[in-house]
Amino acid sequence: MFRLRLTGFRCYESAQLDLDARPIVLTGANGAGKTNLLEAISLLAPGRGLRGARLEEMDRHGAPEGEGWTVAATVATPGGMVEIGTGHRPETVNRRVVRIDGKQSRSQTGLSDHVSAVWLTPPMDRLFTEGASGRRRFLDRLVFGFDAAHAGRVSAYEHTLRERARLLREGGDAVWLDTLEGDMAERGVAIAAARRELTARLARLCEAPAGLFPGAAVAVTGQVEEWLDDGPALAAEERLRAALRDSRPQDAAAGGAAVGPHRSDLAVRHLGHGMPAALCSTGEQKALLIAIVLANARLQTAERGRVPLLLLDEVAAHLDAGRREALFAEILALGAQTWFTGTDRSVFDSFSAGQAQYVAVRAGRLEPATGRVPF
Ligand SMILES: Nc1ncnc2c1ncn2[C@@H]1O[C@H](COP(=O)(O)OP(=O)(O)O)[C@@H](O)[C@H]1O
Numbered sequence: 001m002f003r004l005r006l007t008g009f010r011c012y013e014s015a016q017l018d019l020d021a022r023p024i025v026l027t028g029a030n031g032a033g034k035t036n037l038l039e040a041i042s043l044l045a046p047g048r049g050l051r052g053a054r055l056e057e058m059d060r061h062g063a064p065e066g067e068g069w070t071v072a073a074t075v076a077t078p079g080g081m082v083e084i085g086t087g088h089r090p091e092t093v094n095r096r097v098v099r100i101d102g103k104q105s106r107s108q109t110g111l112s113d114h115v116s117a118v119w120l121t122p123p124m125d126r127l128f129t130e131g132a133s134g135r136r137r138f139l140d141r142l143v144f145g146f147d148a149a150h151a152g153r154v155s156a157y158e159h160t161l162r163e164r165a166r167l168l169r170e171g172g173d174a175v176w177l178d179t180l181e182g183d184m185a186e187r188g189v190a191i192a193a194a195r196r197e198l199t200a201r202l203a204r205l206c207e208a209p210a211g212l213f214p215g216a217a218v219a220v221t222g223q224v225e226e227w228l229d230d231g232p233a234l235a236a237e238e239r240l241r242a243a244l245r246d247s248r249p250q251d252a253a254a255g256g257a258a259v260g261p262h263r264s265d266l267a268v269r270h271l272g273h274g275m276p277a278a279l280c281s282t283g284e285q286k287a288l289l290i291a292i293v294l295a296n297a298r299l300q301t302a303e304r305g306r307v308p309l310l311l312l313d314e315v316a317a318h319l320d321a322g323r324r325e326a327l328f329a330e331i332l333a334l335g336a337q338t339w340f341t342g343t344d345r346s347v348f349d350s351f352s353a354g355q356a357q358y359v360a361v362r363a364g365r366l367e368p369a370t371g372r373v374p375f
């Protein structure tokens with residue numbers, strides 16, 4: 001990314017940064033606006049961004065009524081420079097506007113052709129100990145980087161799942177339920193297949209320890225995945241359709257649906273001692289996540305000839321000095337444009353002069369800074 005511009009986004013009235021391809025270090029006090037900036041960048045990829053926020057939550061408080069927000073960037077792609085813009089206009093309820101090279105795009109899916117972004121944030125320290133939905137979102141984000149259609153499939157599937165639940169609650173007609181379940185079966189199997197294929201390729205790269213980061217066993221688990229192990233996709237689709245039909249009474253009572261890819265999970269094990277990630281120490285869990293994110297970046301480089309943007313919020317300060325250096329070295333070797341945040345600039349001292357770009361964030365203002373000068 002070479003230029004980033006924001007207007008009306010959370011604490012930013014308007015801000016602009018000119019950048020080059022090196023890693024970026026954002027430093028500033030608590031509440032300065034570091035995570036907000038990473039969130040803005042995360043919206044250049046499909047989805048709801050790194051906080052999963054609603055569009056109007058990101059409208060700047062105190063801004064004139066109806067102003068909305070915009071995030072725009074010039075990004076380098078294997079095909080050349082592309083201008084990407086996204087934003088919220090209050091009149092377009094629940095739909096963010098996407099522009100690619102000046103042309104309005106009907107969906108967010110097109111963003112995946114140009115930008116792939118993966119992040120680690122402080123709430124993700126609990127990714128392995130909380131419910132499966134966070135792990136599915138994390139895995140889906142990795143899939144977006146390889147399969148542009150995945151984002152659209154997941155949101156269409158979730159929409160149909162809600163629509164079916166509403167119909168079951170209201171005692172809707174069986175023909176319409178058949179149609180919705182047919183859609184869910186088709187998309188659901190495509191979602192499970194995409195997750196399963198990426199996980200298998202990623203698993204090979206995650207197995208070996210990378211520097212000081214542990215080897216990890218990663219697998220996606222779930223009923224639909226098991227059906228895909230057993231036989232062809234069409235058979236899995238038929239089984240999902242039948243299972244949905246059979247679970248109507250149960251789903252009408254409990255809400256949701258008893259089977260489907262919305263129940264899958266990402267299982268991760270630390271290969272150093274064989275423990276499931278949920279039983280590893282907090283530090284080990286973080287190291288596992290970093291190992292997966294780095295493996296994903298290597299896989300994208302190998303398969304797609306591009307590196308994802310990595311947004312690492314408050315990650316560096318929590319690593320010991322050895323792992324921190326190993327992470328910086330790996331990022332530099334990958335050539336991934338990585339955004340680091342921290343309150344303390346000295347944490348980044350093992351980048352040598354010129355290896356990273358420094359930006360000071362103060363109360364919603366961005367100021368390019370030199371690396372060694374205390375702020
Ligand atoms: N919609 C909004 N409008 C204006 N300010 C906001 C909005 N949402 C959050 N903020 C403010 O942005 C500030 C910076 O938040 P954040 O980026 O999380 O800080 P940090 O630098 O610690 O990561 C907080 O003080 C928060 O109150």
Ligand SMILES: [Mg+2]
Binds near residue numbers: 034035036313
């Ligand atoms: Mg923050």
